[in-house]
Each structure stands twice: as structure tokens, then as C-alpha cells.
Amino acid sequence: MIPRVPSAPRTRLTPVQRRAQLLELGIEMLSENRLEDVAIDHISHLAGISRGLLFHYFPSKRDFHLAVVEAAAQHLLDRTEPDPHLPVMKQLRSSVEAFVDYLAEHRTTYISLVRGASGSDPDLQAIFERTRRAIGDRILDRLGVTDPLPGVLAVIRGWVAFADEVSLDWLAQDAPELTRDGLIELLEESLVALIQVAAAHSR
Amino acid sequence: MIPRVPSAPRTRLTPVQRRAQLLELGIEMLSENRLEDVAIDHISHLAGISRGLLFHYFPSKRDFHLAVVEAAAQHLLDRTEPDPHLPVMKQLRSSVEAFVDYLAEHRTTYISLVRGASGSDPDLQAIFERTRRAIGDRILDRLGVTDPLPGVLAVIRGWVAFADEVSLDWLAQDAPELTRDGLIELLEESLVALIQVAAAHSR
Numbered sequence: 001m002i003p004r005v006p007s008a009p010r011t012r013l014t015p016v017q018r019r020a021q022l023l024e025l026g027i028e029m030l031s032e033n034r035l036e037d038v039a040i041d042h043i044s045h046l047a048g049i050s051r052g053l054l055f056h057y058f059p060s061k062r063d064f065h066l067a068v069v070e071a072a073a074q075h076l077l078d079r080t081e082p083d084p085h086l087p088v089m090k091q092l093r094s095s096v097e098a099f100v101d102y103l104a105e106h107r108t109t110y111i112s113l114v115r116g117a118s119g120s121d122p123d124l125q126a127i128f129e130r131t132r133r134a135i136g137d138r139i140l141d142r143l144g145v146t147d148p149l150p151g152v153l154a155v156i157r158g159w160v161a162f163a164d165e166v167s168l169d170w171l172a173q174d175a176p177e178l179t180r181d182g183l184i185e186l187l188e189e190s191l192v193a194l195i196q197v198a199a200a201h202s203r
Numbered sequence: 204m205i206p207r208v209p210s211a212p213r214t215r216l217t218p219v220q221r222r223a224q225l226l227e228l229g230i231e232m233l234s235e236n237r238l239e240d241v242a243i244d245h246i247s248h249l250a251g252i253s254r255g256l257l258f259h260y261f262p263s264k265r266d267f268h269l270a271v272v273e274a275a276a277q278h279l280l281d282r283t284e285p286d287p288h289l290p291v292m293k294q295l296r297s298s299v300e301a302f303v304d305y306l307a308e309h310r311t312t313y314i315s316l317v318r319g320a321s322g323s324d325p326d327l328q329a330i331f332e333r334t335r336r337a338i339g340d341r342i343l344d345r346l347g348v349t350d351p352l353p354g355v356l357a358v359i360r361g362w363v364a365f366a367d368e369v370s371l372d373w374l375a376q377d378a379p380e381l382t383r384d385g386l387i388e389l390l391e392e393s394l395v396a397l398i399q400v401a402a403a404h405s406r
Contacts, residue, residue, distance in 0.1 A: 150380035151389050158369035158393070165364035166357045177353035186354050186404055190361070193396040201389055 019057050021047055026068030027075060030109045035065055066123055072109050073131040076102055080135070082142070091142050096163070096187050100180060103167050111168065135160050139191075151198035159191050222260050224250055229271035230278060233312045238268055269326055275312050276334040279305055283338070285345065294345050299366070299390050303383060306370050314371065335363050342394075354401035362394050 013021060025046050029038045040061055044054040058064035080098045082091035103110050113128060136157045140148055148156070170176050170183050178186065216224060228249050232241045243264050247257040261267035283301045285294035306313050316331060339360045343351055351359070373379050373386050381389065 151385070154369045154372065154381065154386075154389065155365075155393060157372055158365040161368035162358075162361040162365040162397075166361035169357065169360055178357065182354070182404070183357075186357065186401060189400045189404060190358060190397055193400045194365075194393055197392045197396045198389060201385070201392060 015057075018047075018049070018053075022054060022057060022064070023068055023071040026064065027072050027109060030068060030072060031106050032108055034108070035069065038065060038068065040064065066127070069113060069124060069127050072106075072113055073127055076106075076110070076113070077131065077134055077138075081138070084142070088142055088144075092139075092188055092191065093184070096184050099163065100167055100184055100187070103171060104180075107168075107171055132157065132160050143195075149198065151201050152195060155194040155198040156191075159194055162190065162194075163187050218260070221250075221252070221256075225257060225260060225267070226271055226274040229267065230275050230312060233271060233275060234309050235311055237311070238272065241268060241271065243267065269330070272316060272327060272330050275309075275316055276330055279309075279313070279316070280334065280337055280341075284341070287345070291345055291347075295342075295391055295394065296387070299387050302366065303370055303387055303390075306374055307383075310371075310374055335360065338363050346398075352401065354404050355398060358397040358401040359394075362397050365393065365397075366390050 022043060025043050026038055029043065040051060040054055043064075044051045047054070054064070058067055076099075079102050080095045082095040082098075084091070086094065113131070136153070139156050139159075140146075140153070145152065166187065167183065170178060176183075225246060228246050229241055232246065243254060243257060246267075247254045250257070257267070261270055279302075282305050283298045285298040285301075287294070289297065316334070339356070342359050342362075343349075343356070348355065369390065370386065373381060379386075
């Protein structure tokens with residue numbers, strides 16, 4: 001069903017702008033709906049275009065959904081990209097802060113990406129894996145590690161899963177005992193401790 | 204399609220035995236197939252019973268699939284249950300060893316449980332959450348912690364996700380640089396380090 005909201009006035013957008021607009025609307029819907037409930041009719045109505053035009057940009061509903069999840073993942077990576085001019089520990093802090101805040105704002109989107117989306121669909125699974133890898137690779141890059149010990153690589157990747165679990169669990173609590181800052185510090189200190197364990201272990 | 208394997212001779216089993224047999228066959232199939240490919244026809248054929256009789260035990264294909272995943276999760280919990288008479292650190296070691304070996308033997312089953320299964324299906328998601336919780340609760344129990352600091356509870360739950368990610372990543376490598384024992388030690392030392400971080404943090 002299409003909610004009775006006024007549709008956007010028909011504006012001339014370039015194809016690039018139109019595509020970006022449709023993806024933004026998709027991401028926005030994903031923050032309150034599961035992926036399978038992101039309806040083409042609703043999106044094209046909000047954009048003030050016909051279903052047909054949407055399918056011109058995304059040949060099928062599935063193509064649109066994959067593109068929305070891909071864009072959401074990129075959005076997360078952009079949001080958590082730390083300023084490379086900061087000292088490394090400050091970069092870690094600002095990135096973890098951005099991650100926790102992103103999750104708090106986009107919990108449903110993130111769950112779609114991490115859990116919902118990572119189900120038995122191999123394409124969604126691939127987006128999920130690429131995103132986790134990209135976060136791990138960025139940590140290594142900022143640490144200046146080009147040839148990580150196998151244990152260090154393993155714990156950094158594992159920490160991304162750890163941070164997901166701890167943060168989603170925290171968000172699911174009605175009255176979490178940990179404060180936002182406490183959570184951020186815990187995630188940060190955990191990464192440092194895990195890298196120390198792995199480095200000592202590999203020696 | 205039903206592979207041309209001889210069907211089991213029709214044996215009289217008690218209902219409890221029959222139910223257990225069907226679940227065992229399901230778990231076995233799950234170790235080489237995705238959940239959605241665990242076929243009722245094949246299972247009933249292997250058990251030497253009719254489809255109808257299988258549906259007597261499990262009203263629908265979905266009920267059967269859920270019961271198989273539930274049984275696989277219980278199987279994992281049983282396999283990783285450490286001897287309560289061992290010292291705590293020995294219990295941790297034996298449990299982590301059992302976990303890594305279980306994963307190596309039942310990789311597909313485990314991926315179905317962790318990833319495939321944890322998709323958008325709320326019932327499978329619930330089994331997955333319960334299993335993770337049970338592992339975390341057992342760790343707390345064996346540590347003798349009845350009223351954990353919030354950070355300690357968080358890192359223990361997070362570590363279960365960490366251990367999943369690190370182990371599945373290790374299993375996916377063709378020639379992992381970490382040995383099995385190296386992986387087990389890394390997981391073990393990581394848990395200890397994370398608990399230390401959380402305990403120091405909560406002070």
C-alpha cells in the first residue's frame with residue numbers, strides 16, 4: 001500500500017542524481033523496514049517518478065535491493081572513515097564513535113546488513129563480507145601495518161564481529177548499564193588488547 | 204531427486220527413537236547442504252519410512268528444518284561442554300578445542316546456524332541468539348560469576364561472535380598460517396584479555 005503522502009514534484013534530475021536519489025530513499029526506508037519490505041511502488045512515488053522509470057535504473061526489485069544495501073554499506077564506511085591526519089589512537093576513537101552513533105541512528109539498516117542480509121543470499125553475503133574486510137583493512141592501513149602477522153589479521157577481523165555483537169546487544173537493551181562513552185572505550189581498549197595478544201602470540 | 208542409495212530396512216523404532224533418527228539424518232545432511240536443500244523425500248527415504256510418517260513427527264517441512272537446526276545447536280553445546288571438575292583454564296581450553304574441531308567437522312552446519320540461518324527468519328534467529336547466549340552464560344557460570352559487571356557480560360558475548368568470525372575465517376583459508384593449536388590459544392588468550400579489559404574498565 002502506498003501511504004497518502006504527497007509525492008515529490010516532478011523535477012528534472014540527471015541520471016546520476018536520479019540514481020542517487022532512489023538509493024537514498026531506499027536507505028531511508030531501510031532504516032525502518034526490513035529489506036524485503038522496501039517497496040518499489042513506495043520509492044517511485046516518493047521520488048515522483050513512475051515504476052517504469054525506477055526499473056530503467058534498476059532492472060529488477062532485487063537489483064534495486066542489492067544496490068540499496070551496497071550504498072548503505074558504503075555510507076557506513078564513509079561515516080566511520082577517520083581523519084588520516086589525526087594520531088592513530090584518535091583515529092580509532094573517532095571511528096568507533098562514528099560506528100556506534102551510526103548504529104544508534106540506523107539500527108534496522110545495520111541489522112539488515114549484518115544479520116538479515118547476511119542470510120542465505122550469496123550476493124548480500126558478499127556485500128557484508130566486503131564491508132567487514134574493508135573495515136579491517138582500514139585499521140591495518142592506519143596502523144601502518146602492510147604485512148600483518150596472521151594472528152593480528154585474524155583478531156582485527158574478529159574484532160569487527162565483536163564490535164558488531166557488543167554494539168547491537170547494547171542497542172537492544174532498554175536501559176543499558178554501559179554509557180555510550182563506556183561502550184566506545186570498551187570497544188577501543190578491546191581492539192588494543194586483542195592486537196597485543198596476537199602480536200605476543202605470534203612472536 | 205532421490206539418490207540411488209539403498210533405503211534403510213524398515214525397523215521398528217519407538218517414537219522417541221524415530222524422532223531422534225530423523226533429526227540425526229537432518230543434521231548429517233546439513234553438514235553438506237544448505238538448510239533449504241535438506242529434502243524431506245531424501246530424509247524419509249534414508250530412514251526407510253514414508254513421507255507421511257515423517258510429517259507425523261514434524262507437521263511441516265519448516266517444522267522439520269527448525270527442529271534440525273535446534274538439534275544441531277544443542278549438539279554444538281553438548282560437544283563444547285567442558286568437564287566441570289577441571290580447573291577453569293583447562294575447561295576453557297577443552298571447550299575452545301571442541302569448538303574449533305566441531306567447526307572443522309561441521310562447517311556447513313555451523314554456517315547454516317550462524318549465517319545462513321540467522322537471516323530474516325525470526326525463528327532461526329531466535330535459535331541462534333539462544334545458542335550464543337548459552338555459550339556466554341556457561342562461560343560466566345564456570346568462572347563463578349553470578350552478577351557480572353555490564354562490561355564483562357558484553358565482552359563475553361562479543362567474544363563468542365569474535366570466536367565465530369576468527370574460526371570461520373581460518374577454516375575458509377586454503378593454507379592457513381595459524382595452526383589449529385595456534386588458533387585455539389589465540390581464542391583462549393583473547394577471552395582472558397577481553398575480560399581483563401572489561402574488569403579494569405568497570406572499576
